[in-house]
Amino acid sequence: MSDVDLSKYKSLFISESLEHLDAMTQxxxxxxxxxxKSECIExxxxxxxxxxxxxxxxxxxxxxxxxxxxxxxxDDIRKGRAKATTETIDALxxxxxxLEKWVHEVEEAKEPAFAGSEEVIRQVDAFRQAHASAAKQxxxxxxxxAPPAAPEEDFGGLDGEVVKVGPAPAETKASSLSxxxxxxxxxxxxxxxxxxxxQWYISAKLKTDTEAPAARAFLALKRIGNLxxxxxxxxxxxxxxxxxxxxxxxxxxxxxxxSKITAALNGLADLREYQIEPIEAExxxxxxxxAAPTSDIGPAAYxxxxxxxxxxxxxxxxxxxxxxxxxxxxxxxxxxxxxxxxELDGRLDRLESLIHELHSQVMDIRMMPLETxxxxxxxxxxDLAKQAHKEIEFQLTGQDVELDRAILERLVDPLxxxxxxxxxxxxxxxxxxxxxxxxxxxxxxxSATREKDFVAIDVLDDGKGIDVEVVKESAIAKGIISAxxxxxxxxxxALMLIxxxxxxxxEQVTFISGRGVGMDIVKTTIESLGGTLHxxxxxxxxxxxxxxxxxxxxxxxxxxxxxxxxxFAVPISKLIRTVELKRSDFQSSQRGxxxxxxxxxxxxxxxxxxxxxxxxSNDRPLYPALVVEHGQRRFALLxxxxxxxxxxxxxPLGRPLSRIEGLAGVMTRGDGKPVFVLDVxxxx
Amino acid sequence: xxxxxxxxDDAVFMRNMIKEVxxxxxxxxxxxxxxxxxxxxxxxxxxxxxxxxxxxxxxxSGIESVRDIIKxxxxxxxxxxxxxxxxxxxxxxxxxxxxxxIVKPFxxxxxxxxxxxxxxxx
Numbered sequence: 001m002s003d004v005d006l007s008k009y010k011s012l013f014i015s016e017s018l019e020h021l022d023a024m025t026q027x028x029x030x031x032x033x034x035x036x037k038s039e040c041i042e043x044x045x046x047x048x049x050x051x052x053x054x055x056x057x058x059x060x061x062x063x064x065x066x067x068x069x070x071x072x073x074x075d076d077i078r079k080g081r082a083k084a085t086t087e088t089i090d091a092l093x094x095x096x097x098x099l100e101k102w103v104h105e106v107e108e109a110k111e112p113a114f115a116g117s118e119e120v121i122r123q124v125d126a127f128r129q130a131h132a133s134a135a136k137q138x139x140x141x142x143x144x145x146a147p148p149a150a151p152e153e154d155f156g157g158l159d160g161e162v163v164k165v166g167p168a169p170a171e172t173k174a175s176s177l178s179x180x181x182x183x184x185x186x187x188x189x190x191x192x193x194x195x196x197x198x199q200w201y202i203s204a205k206l207k208t209d210t211e212a213p214a215a216r217a218f219l220a221l222k223r224i225g226n227l228x229x230x231x232x233x234x235x236x237x238x239x240x241x242x243x244x245x246x247x248x249x250x251x252x253x254x255x256x257x258x259s260k261i262t263a264a265l266n267g268l269a270d271l272r273e274y275q276i277e278p279i280e281a282e283x284x285x286x287x288x289x290x291a292a293p294t295s296d297i298g299p300a301a302y303x304x305x306x307x308x309x310x311x312x313x314x315x316x317x318x319x320x321x322x323x324x325x326x327x328x329x330x331x332x333x334x335x336x337x338x339x340x341x342x343e344l345d346g347r348l349d350r351l352e353s354l355i356h357e358l359h360s361q362v363m364d365i366r367m368m369p370l371e372t373x374x375x376x377x378x379x380x381x382x383d384l385a386k387q388a389h390k391e392i393e394f395q396l397t398g399q400d401v402e403l404d405r406a407i408l409e410r411l412v413d414p415l416x417x418x419x420x421x422x423x424x425x426x427x428x429x430x431x432x433x434x435x436x437x438x439x440x441x442x443x444x445x446x447s448a449t450r451e452k453d454f455v456a457i458d459v460l461d462d463g464k465g466i467d468v469e470v471v472k473e474s475a476i477a478k479g480i481i482s483a484x485x486x487x488x489x490x491x492x493x494a495l496m497l498i499x500x501x502x503x504x505x506x507e508q509v510t511f512i513s514g515r516g517v518g519m520d521i522v523k524t525t526i527e528s529l530g531g532t533l534h535x536x537x538x539x540x541x542x543x544x545x546x547x548x549x550x551x552x553x554x555x556x557x558x559x560x561x562x563x564x565x566x567x568f569a570v571p572i573s574k575l576i577r578t579v580e581l582k583r584s585d586f587q588s589s590q591r592g593x594x595x596x597x598x599x600x601x602x603x604x605x606x607x608x609x610x611x612x613x614x615x616x617s618n619d620r621p622l623y624p625a626l627v628v629e630h631g632q633r634r635f636a637l638l639x640x641x642x643x644x645x646x647x648x649x650x651x652p653l654g655r656p657l658s659r660i661e662g663l664a665g666v667m668t669r670g671d672g673k674p675v676f677v678l679d680v681x682x683x684x
Numbered sequence: 685x686x687x688x689x690x691x692x693d694d695a696v697f698m699r700n701m702i703k704e705v706x707x708x709x710x711x712x713x714x715x716x717x718x719x720x721x722x723x724x725x726x727x728x729x730x731x732x733x734x735x736x737x738x739x740x741x742x743x744x745s746g747i748e749s750v751r752d753i754i755k756x757x758x759x760x761x762x763x764x765x766x767x768x769x770x771x772x773x774x775x776x777x778x779x780x781x782x783x784x785x786i787v788k789p790f791x792x793x794x795x796x797x798x799x800x801x802x803x804x805x806x
Contacts, residue, residue, distance in 0.1 A: 211787035212766065215774035219785070222778055240775055267801045269784070269794075327769035566695060614696075666789050673740055674767040674788045676697075 010106070013054050017063075017103045020047040021096060025379045028092045031077075031084045038078070044092075045074045051099065062117035063102050069124045070095045082131050091127045093379070095120065200261060203249035204274035208314060214244040216270050221250065223264050228254025251279065318362045325355045330646065363552050367402040370448050370457075373412050374399055380416060381444060384423040391430045391441045392423060398448035401455055404552045407529055411457075411549070414522040418459040418545050419444065421519075426463030426543055436540070438462070454531075455551055460544040466537040468494045475500075493632075495535045499523040527681075558667065558677060560643035561626065563608050564615065567643060569667055569677045576629050578642055580622040595636055597627055605684045607637040611662070630681030637680060686712040687803055690732035692723035692749065693765060694741045698788075702736055702765070705792045720744025724752045727760070734799055735762045737782070739773050747777045754781035761802050765790075 027044040031037050048067045055063035073092060076082035098120045105112040204220065206213050218239050221232050232250035234243050252261070258276065265274050329351055336344040374396055381394040403411075427433075427442030434440055443462045448455055472486040475497045486494070501520040526533045531549040558569035559578070579597070586604065587594050594601040604625065608615065625636045664679035689706050691713060693699045699716050706713050715730045717723035719742045727735060735753070739746040746764060753760045764777045764785040774785045783802045786795050 212771045212774055212785070215766075215771045215778070215785060218775045219778050240772070242771070267805050269798045269801055324769040324771075566697065 010058070013058050014103055014107045017051050017054060018100070020051050021100050021103065022375050023047050024096050025093075025376055028089055028096065029378050029382065031092075032086070032089050037084055041074055041078045045071060045078065048074065058106075060102070060106060060112070060114070062114035062121070063099060063106075066095060066099055066102075066117065066121050066124065069121055069128075070099075073124065073128055076128060076131075082128075085131075087127075088131060091124065095124050197253070197255040199279040200252045200254065201249070201277045201279050202252060202261070202265070202274060203247065204265070205247040205272045207270050207272040208246070208317065210246070210270040213246055213270075214239050214242050216268075217244055217248050220265075220268050220271070221248070223268065224250060224252060224261070227256045227260060227264060228252050315362065315366050319359075319366070322355060322359045322362060325358070329355060363404065366404050366406070367551070368405045368408055369400050369402050370408070370455075371399040372405075373408050373415070374446060377415070377419065377446065381419055381423060384420055388424050389429060390423060390427050392427055393441050393443050395443070395445045396447070397445070398450075401448040401450050402551070403455055403549065407549060407551075410525060410529060411547075414525050414547070415446065415457070415459065417518050417522050419446065422459060422461035422463065422543070426461035426465075428464055450551070451548075455549050457547040457549065458544055459547075460542060462542040465539040465541055465543050466495065466498070466535070467539055468537070471495065471497050492534075495537060498535070499533070557645060559626070559645055560675065561607070561624075561639040562641040562643055563611070563613060564640050566613070567673070567675050568607075568611075569646070569675050570626060570628075570680050571664070571677065572645065574628055574630065574680050576627045576634065579625050579627060579636070581625050581636075581638075582622060595625075597634065597636065600634075602627070602634045602636060603684070604636045604638065607639050607678075607683070610637070610683045611678075626680070628680045628684070635684050637684065686710060687734060687799075688712055688714045688730065688732040690715045690717065690723070690726055690730055690735040692717040692720070692726075692735060692741065692746065693738040694718050695738075698738065698765070701790065702795075705790065705795050720746060720749040723749045724756075727753050728756060733761065734803065735760065736765055736786075737762050737777075738765045739767075739770055739777065747773065747780050750777055750780040750782050761805070763798065763802060 024044055024047045027040045027047065030040045031044070034040050048071045052064050052067035052071065055061075055067060070092065073082070073088070073095075077084050077088065082088060098117075102112065102114050102117070105114065202224065206216055210216050218236065221230065221236055221239065224230060230250055230252050232248060234248060238244070239248075254261070261276060265271065265276075329348065332344070332351075333348055336342075336348060377396065378394055381392060385392040422444045427444065428436065428438070430440045433442060445460050446457070447460075448457045450456075468491055472481075472489065472494050475481045475494075476483055476486055480497065480500060481489075499519045499522070523533045526547050526549065529549055531547055534546045534548075535543065536546070537543040557572040559572055559575060560567055560569055562568075581595060581604075585595050587596075587601070589601070591603060593604045595604050596602075607626075623638055624640070624642055625638045627634060627636050662679050662683040664677045666674050666676055687710060689711055691699050691702050693702065693716075696718075699718075703713050703716075714732055715726045717726045721743045723735070723737060723741070723746075724744070737746040737749060741749070744752075750762050750764075753762060758781070760781070761783045762781070764774055764782045765788065766774045766777075766785050767788040774782075777785065783805065784798050786798055
């Protein structure tokens with residue numbers, strides 16, 4: 001059993017446990033409302049039991065123990081020894097939250113401490129003693145779960161992953177000396193037997209997020225190959241041709257000792273794990289056998305699953321590869337054009353349509369139902385309503401509408417913001433509602449519908465609505481707009497004032513307008529995802545906020561522009577038109593340089609200056625410029641030249657580039673050169 | 685003693701980004717080159733411990749520059765700066781003698797991890 005590398009199961013443990021915990025939340029809330037509770041309790045019991053089993057296999061004692069005690073509470077309800085009161089529900093939710101916290105701790109901490117576990121378990125027990133009539137007499141409903149599958153000392157250290165130290169057992173031919181990066185301490189290496197001119201079997205795996213994995217493996221084989229004679233699988237030629245799936249193995253004949261080999265391996269970035277084993281002269285050279293885990297983790301082990309669990313990073317890699325294919329395709333097209341071979345066009349068109357097909361298939365896999373994030377919302381609204389002393393009925397519809405998971409991830413906070421606003425500031429207190437002859441229980445709805453390539457998400461409530469006049473007055477008082485501007489504003493425009501940073505932070509305004517904190521952040525987040533936000537309100541009747549979001553991200557049409565000596569890309573979706581301006585087109589005003597565009601004056605900025613790039617655009621007869629639309633604003637940006645339109649795969653930027661304002665991502669052109677994609681809307 | 689770094693990249697922007705990564709007492713950026721010819725010249729002149737080399741540069745490509753520098757010093761430690769879709773060029777550079785590579789967009793800690801590993805290489 002000690003041969004099992006538990007680290008392999010850690011991520012599975014985390015993802016499955018979190019799924020069970022999500023389902024538990026729903027079950028617990030259902031117990032409160034469902035007429036037939038027995039089914040909910042059965043489900044709940046099953047989820048807790050699964051978590052208990054997994055935790056015990058992993059050796060996470062406190063998780064196992066708490067899940068077990070929660071099972072007891074559920075069993076009390078199931079057997080009629082306890083009633084499903086609000087307190088019981090709260091106790092189950094508290095236990096659930098503790099489990100969730102600990103699972104996250106397993107995910108994040110090197111050595112999960114499970115702080116306060118004794119206290120939580122004691123509380124659950126105390127609750128059970130107090131509420132279950134027969135609990136004291138009842139025997140423990142379940143035998144305790146199996147003892148931890150692995151001894152404690154095999155676990156922990158290096159991110160909770162297994163590190164084995166010491167010589168391999170003599171009886172196994174290809175015993176594994178498995179070790180994990182980052183560092184193998186030197187004193188352990190020195191303990192290993194030096195081995196003059198020996199054969200070694202080395203296998204290694206790259207991290208899943210390795211960039212340019214084939215090149216990384218190529219480098220590894222070159223470095224190890226420097227130590228002696230090397231045969232590898234896949235071969236260097238195969239790797240050069242891109243035939244590489246993230247792991248490789250090799251046989252090395254060398255007079256270098258083990259410390260040299262490990263030093264070479266430790267000098268490589270992006271290795272997730274590796275194994276080195278000596279091969280004896282008469283030993284058979286088959287790959288080492290790794291003992292299979294002897295305990296099942298999770299119920300899936302009993303049936304052949306119809307779906308596969310895929311790490312999201314694996315999907316990201318797919319997308320990256322599609323991106324590389326697009327780059328190669330544009331490169332081929334450039335060559336075809338340069339050498340003047342139009343007969344290649346047909347094949348290139350076919351290649352292009354295949355890449356598009358591949359892209360849409362991969363994008364489909366990345367799509368996840370809205371439910372993935374909204375499943376927790378009933379709980380959130382319940383908690384918020386309780387805090388605010390409101391009575392609220394929450395409705396969720398259209399939960400099966402699918403969005404790219406990257407968008408879903410970023411939607412959680414904005415949606416919670418909107419729900420919080422509805423609960424805190426929209427829906428009135430039960431007493432107030434009765435005075436207003438409204439139903440005592442307020443309504444909050446989150447609904448989603450698909451509209452072609454967009455998804456519309458509505459968050460609405462039947463609360464007091466927003467008083468647009470009060471919003472205008474506050475904006476005037478804060479100096480955001482003048483009285484004349486307020487006069488000229490439409491209802492819709494005035495409402496959008498609540499999304500201006502600095503407007504909504506005031507306590508008073510929040511109180512009066514009934515809309516609150518963070519609308520500016522919500523709006524910015526939605527727009528950064530390529531979406532829009534609209535607010536609709538009727539005084540006394542309620543408020544509806546509509547988010548329009550693209551279903552997918554990543555591939556974008558861009559216009560390449562030159563600012564000598566650099567090239568930048570601008571998303572076409574942000575442009576209204578490109579124009580060429582004459583010197584006489586420029587007019588100066590108090591607001592700076594302007595041009596007339598479609599009969600309206602719009603400001604002109606020099607993109608070079610906005611990017612703080614050195615140099616000046618030369619005097620010339622015509623000045624190329626982009627006309628950009630961002631929200632309600634339009635402005636023109638001067639560039640050196642237009643270089644044509646391209647379909648680009650946009651990669652998000654990592655640190656430190658992601659901190660630079662005005663950069664939306666990076667793309668690679670056909671010549672292999674990276675080009676920054678500008679977030680032009682936020683530049684001027 | 686600080687590790688001496690030479691940065692070869694035709695884009696000022698990229699050079700500045702890389703310089704920022706090396707802003708630490710452990711490193712000293714001793715020179716910058718904006719094309720391959722300059723990179724080889726600066727290498728001769730400055731004898732840096734580490735050279736970061738863009739693959740695609742005017743006048744002389746990064747890969748040719750690696751070949752020239754390795755001819756001067758077979759133990760020269762050159763880290764290629766590559767981008768998405770350049771795997772085969774990276775392999776060519778490794779074949780030419782490059783010690784390692786980084787992939788744009790750069791993540792500071794990743795760059796430093798690789799630089800440290802290369803510096804500590806025997």
